[in-house]
Amino acid sequence: MSESTDASGKNGTARVAVVAAGVISPLGFGLGETLDSLRAARDCVTAVTRFSVAQCRCKTAGQVPDERLLAERRKCARPQRFHRAAHMMIRALAEALRQDAKFKPELTVIGTTSGGMSYGEDYFRSLHQHGDLRRSPTWIANYPAQKPVVDALDTFGIRAPCQVIANACASGTNAIGHAFECVRSGRYERVLSGGYDALSELVFVGFDSLQASTPEKCRPFDRDRTGMVLGEGAAILALENLDTARARGAPVLAEITGYGISTDNFHFTQPNPSGSGPRQAMEHALQSAHLSAHTVDYINAHGTATPFNDAAEGKAIGELFGRGVPVGSTKSMMGHSLGAAGAVEAIVCLLALQHQFLPPNINFHAPDEDADLNIVANKSRPASLRTVLSNSFGFGGTNASLVMQKFEA
Amino acid sequence: MSLAIAGMGWITPLGGGVDAVWERLLQGDEAHAEKITEKFDDQAYTVFRVPDSALASLAPHPRLRRASLISRFAAAAGLAALEEAGVKLDPRNAERVALVFAISNGGVIYTKRFYRDIVESGAQSASPLFFPETVFNAPASHLAAILGITGATYTLVGDGAVGLLAMRMAEDLMANDALDYCLVVGAEEVDWLLCDAYHKWRLLRLEPPVEPFNEVARGMILSEGAGAVLLAREGLIKIESTHAGGNYRKRDEAEDVLKRILCDLIEAESGFVIASANGTFIDEAECRAISQVIPGAIVYTAKPALGESVGAGGLWQVIVGGQALRQGERISASRAAAATARGAIILSCGLNQQIAGLCLGVDR
Numbered sequence: 001m002s003e004s005t006d007a008s009g010k011n012g013t014a015r016v017a018v019v020a021a022g023v024i025s026p027l028g029f030g031l032g033e034t035l036d037s038l039r040a041a042r043d044c045v046t047a048v049t050r051f052s053v054a055q056c057r058c059k060t061a062g063q064v065p066d067e068r069l070l071a072e073r074r075k076c077a078r079p080q081r082f083h084r085a086a087h088m089m090i091r092a093l094a095e096a097l098r099q100d101a102k103f104k105p106e107l108t109v110i111g112t113t114s115g116g117m118s119y120g121e122d123y124f125r126s127l128h129q130h131g132d133l134r135r136s137p138t139w140i141a142n143y144p145a146q147k148p149v150v151d152a153l154d155t156f157g158i159r160a161p162c163q164v165i166a167n168a169c170a171s172g173t174n175a176i177g178h179a180f181e182c183v184r185s186g187r188y189e190r191v192l193s194g195g196y197d198a199l200s201e202l203v204f205v206g207f208d209s210l211q212a213s214t215p216e217k218c219r220p221f222d223r224d225r226t227g228m229v230l231g232e233g234a235a236i237l238a239l240e241n242l243d244t245a246r247a248r249g250a251p252v253l254a255e256i257t258g259y260g261i262s263t264d265n266f267h268f269t270q271p272n273p274s275g276s277g278p279r280q281a282m283e284h285a286l287q288s289a290h291l292s293a294h295t296v297d298y299i300n301a302h303g304t305a306t307p308f309n310d311a312a313e314g315k316a317i318g319e320l321f322g323r324g325v326p327v328g329s330t331k332s333m334m335g336h337s338l339g340a341a342g343a344v345e346a347i348v349c350l351l352a353l354q355h356q357f358l359p360p361n362i363n364f365h366a367p368d369e370d371a372d373l374n375i376v377a378n379k380s381r382p383a384s385l386r387t388v389l390s391n392s393f394g395f396g397g398t399n400a401s402l403v404m405q406k407f408e409a
Numbered sequence: 410m411s412l413a414i415a416g417m418g419w420i421t422p423l424g425g426g427v428d429a430v431w432e433r434l435l436q437g438d439e440a441h442a443e444k445i446t447e448k449f450d451d452q453a454y455t456v457f458r459v460p461d462s463a464l465a466s467l468a469p470h471p472r473l474r475r476a477s478l479i480s481r482f483a484a485a486a487g488l489a490a491l492e493e494a495g496v497k498l499d500p501r502n503a504e505r506v507a508l509v510f511a512i513s514n515g516g517v518i519y520t521k522r523f524y525r526d527i528v529e530s531g532a533q534s535a536s537p538l539f540f541p542e543t544v545f546n547a548p549a550s551h552l553a554a555i556l557g558i559t560g561a562t563y564t565l566v567g568d569g570a571v572g573l574l575a576m577r578m579a580e581d582l583m584a585n586d587a588l589d590y591c592l593v594v595g596a597e598e599v600d601w602l603l604c605d606a607y608h609k610w611r612l613l614r615l616e617p618p619v620e621p622f623n624e625v626a627r628g629m630i631l632s633e634g635a636g637a638v639l640l641a642r643e644g645l646i647k648i649e650s651t652h653a654g655g656n657y658r659k660r661d662e663a664e665d666v667l668k669r670i671l672c673d674l675i676e677a678e679s680g681f682v683i684a685s686a687n688g689t690f691i692d693e694a695e696c697r698a699i700s701q702v703i704p705g706a707i708v709y710t711a712k713p714a715l716g717e718s719v720g721a722g723g724l725w726q727v728i729v730g731g732q733a734l735r736q737g738e739r740i741s742a743s744r745a746a747a748a749t750a751r752g753a754i755i756l757s758c759g760l761n762q763q764i765a766g767l768c769l770g771v772d773r
Contacts, residue, residue, distance in 0.1 A: 107653055127449070146566065181582075187581060
């Protein structure tokens with residue numbers, strides 16, 4: 001077994017490989033379409049169609065088109081019952097298993113924030129308005145957060161138990177990070193990880209009520225940024241002990257080498273302006289990977305484009321990495337998919353490492369004087385990447401950072 | 410890796426405090442049933458609620474000022490577990506403590522209120538004060554802030570098995586020497602909407618008693634509260650083994666998953682089983698699995714007395730098992746068996762496809 005000693009006191013011994021991956025997001029269905037959208041700096045945020053946003057400030061979101069999702073739906077058993085989040089999970093998992101059909105996970109760790117929330121909305125609305133409740137057993141049974149995960153696993157005959165992490169917007173990164181630690185510790189050889197979230201009215205209105213979402217374009221790290229737009233999607237990363245993966249001839253797409261988590265108790269919905277929480281998570285991730293800050297070639301920032309979040313993250317990145325490292329938020333192109341975001345952005349990092357390019361931060365016009373960062377502005381560009389870092393921060397002051405590296409045998 | 414229970418905290422419809430609730434269980438008490446109604450529907454349901462007295466000693470904290478009941482239950486149970494263990498957190502050790510929070514329905518009271526405003530009056534009337542409390546990790550965040558935890562905090566969401574899945578996750582986290590403790594908390598609050606949902610799902614009965622392992626599954630009574638277990642490297646009650654769990658696709662598959670988990674967990678010294686039987690279809694699955702894998706096992710479920718608290722339920726089972734081993738006194742007729750028992754199996758079969766288990770032990 002490949003050995004490593006962890007400076008942070010962690011008992012990691014195994015190297016952890018990403019052996020398969022799948023994704024569905026506003027950027028596209030699958031790795032290929034996602035890569036094309038990233039390279040083309042495509043703006044995939046559109047007018048919301050799933051529910052009325054007439055009374056909201058924000059009118060847009062990154063959305064997965066139902067026409068294509070419905071086409072996939074016909075291939076499933078009991079398709080009319082599944083929540084669309086389940087169909088997104090099925091689509092992402094199918095892509096991963098096409099790459100490595102022999103991947104048999106011992107555990108599944110998936111992040112989400114709202115499960116099958118729109119079914120809960122359907123149920124409540126029908127109940128409240130004395131409407132048609134004939135579908136209520138389906139809504140109720142498919143509302144819980146673990147259901148889309150179990151549905152996806154069951155579709156492919158996978159019986160691995162699932163841990164569903166709901167750490168707000170950091171959920172996806174937390175799920176991959178915990179899965180990474182499970183494999184690294186030697187307690188598991190193969191863990192399926194990822195995240196999902198589907199757009200829902202309650203969550204959309206919630207962010208709108210907080211005035212966190214914007215009626216304008218999403219402009220992370222821009223001086224004139226005015227807030228986030230929501231998104232949706234699902235992503236899967238199959239993690240395996242590197243030695244066992246190579247022994248069975250599995251493809252190694254990249255390595256995960258570090259993970260950091262911190263809890264910032266400053267305020268439930270706002271980060272500490274000092275950036276201490278994000279900084280702590282990034283420092284832990286670097287320690288976990290036995291790397292110094294100057295070795296990082298690209299940071300996929302959390303970058304929601306809210307004034308407070310970007311300021312805190314920008315400060316933390318600036319203090320820890322200086323101005324040199326390229327930084328970008330791909331939420332500018334697809335919106336913030338909450339529990340899926342960390343997993344989708346891990347896929348973005350994977351593609352960046354595989355194809356040696358910097359994904360763009362679109363809608364960027366003017367640098368923020370308070371955050372002197374090297375933003376990958378508006379266009380993707382070729383780059384030599386060995387080490388990348390992905391950040392996710394969420395309500396409740398939960399912060400998570402992941403280090404991924406190009407696989408070198 | 411050695412893992413043990415260093416402290417426990419318990420907030421239930423039978424009151425607060427491990428010893429106090431335990432005494433009431435030994436006396437055969439059952440929680441007081443209360444009617445719960447909703448203004449837009451005529452149907453009333455029966456629930457077991459936490460009495461105000463159970464939270465009387467919870468000190469005020471800014472984070473709890475607007476927090477939902479679930480956060481208060483969790484705070485009271487978490488603080489009690491640390492107090493029982495004699496552990497005080499400060500900035501020097503705050504990073505060496507992890508928090509794993511188990512939840513199923515979450516902050517349903519504020520979630521309903523927030524969405525009801527949207528349905529009744531439109532998005533413009535939605536309150537920004539309520540929305541943050543609808544997020545699954547709100548109770549964990551409040552508890553972390555109250556305790557000053559700055560390291561790993563995870564909220565796990567799932568069905569009634571989530572408490573034991575959280576225990577498994579805690580064991581995974583404690584494989585890391587950088588941690589000294591892991592606080593595992595499960596919490597839930599009841600609301601009419603949950604009762605209605607479970608009723609429409611044909612899993613709820615309208616009046617007590619809860620009749621576990623009955624020939625006819627007449628349904629459960631929902632309850633609320635929290636349970637907290639502080640895990641450390643040393644302690645009287647050992648976590649002998651945890652199980653990563655499993656999923657069942659259809660109800661009639663639950664028995665097989667339960668059997669597999671029991672076979673993995675069973676040890677010669679397993680004295681009794683703390684089951685999750687609650688008056689629903691899971692009772693038969695548990696009964697058949699236990700009788701086939703551990704014939705003659707002594708089985709106990711606290712759900713007739715405490716109700717089904719879903720996200721908190723698994724932690725309550727762990728507390729019952731831990732307290733029985735600690736006191737050498739199992740509830741019900743076979744107390745002598747517990748006095749000599751050196752282990753207990755905790756088994757949770759959720760209503761929505763998840764199953765988990767673990768094994769506790771004690772050195773006598």
